[in-house]
Amino acid sequence: MAERTSHYFPPGRSMARRVHGDRVVGLLYGQRALLIGALEPLTYTATVLASKAGDHPFTRLAHTAKVQEAVLLGTRDEADEALAAVHRLHERVDGKLPEAAGPFPAGTPFSAFDPELMLWTLAVIADSGQAIYEMMVQRLDDAEREALWQDYLRFGELFGMPRTAAPATYPEFRAWWDERLTSPELQATPHALEVAPMVAFEQPVPIVARGNIALQNLVITGTLPSRVREIFDLFWTPAHEVVLRALATNHRFVRRVIPSRLRRGRNDVFFDAVVRSERMRGGTHTPELMGESRPRT
Secondary structure: OHHHHHOOOOOOOOHHHHHHOEHHHHHHHHHHHHHHHOOOHHHHHHHHHHOOOOOOHHHHHHHHHHHHHHHHHOOHHHHHHHHHHHHHHHOOOEEEOOOOEOOEOOOOEEEOOOHHHHHHHHHHHHHHHHHHHHHHOOOOOHHHHHHHHHHHHHHHHHOOOOHHHOOOOHHHHHHHHHHHOOOOOOOOOHHHHHHHHHHHHOOOOOHHHHHHHHHHHHHHHHHOOHHHHHHOOOOOOHHHHHHHHHHHHHHHHHHHHOOHHHHEOOOHHHHHHHHHHHHHOOOOOOOOOOOOOOOOO
8 A cells, every 4th residue: 555655656567657667768758759749839839938948958858857757757755746846837838829830820829738738748758658668678568558548647637637638548549649640730830840850869968978869869760650750851761760670679689688777767867967968068059939038148
């Protein structure tokens, strides 16, 4: 009973914990989710307008990743602290578009608590976590995918999304997702086209870690839906696919001999390294969005 109440996603029982507890998932799913998420113009624009990241987009991404790991892998106390902080941030994501964003005209209202926008945010996380795990760790069976989706529904609820706003089962989610990816409303604004790939693929890391970035980017790009690659004009060929499959096969083999404490766990040390690198170089220049007020630094 004590363990049941100590974590929202209990060790040994939670599929979300199993998936996101693997370091390779924690290090890659966020960038993939960011790219897909940027194709919902209202959600993307509202987030940028409300963000105080300014010229530190990688710091914001690292902070988001740490919050999500606190909820998925931390204790209830850690999760509740992170959730409360996010709730305070979401309270200021409330307004109207100053200019059109994709199919949404100027004046369109937005709110972080809009159930449809919350579902989209959850969906890109859910699809990305599963995609990276199945590519780099192992394929899930139908029962495991269902258990994982039910955990994601719980994850969404913790952030305030009504469960009724989301598909109730994994097959229903997958049908909704596949239809959503074909929607003409799914498009990138000029700002998203410039910024999202930069943040996904050009992480500032220490010199010793830069060799891994090309391999990480290969996995992120190769697991994206083809339409997302097309929208961002990401080059992908059958040769890339062969290399990706070989990399994934090798990773699955090697991870068997890597101690659990190294291949599983939270990624704070890696996220903190990104934050330090961005700070040391004085930030990352990013274009301003219409109506964006950026603090002077």
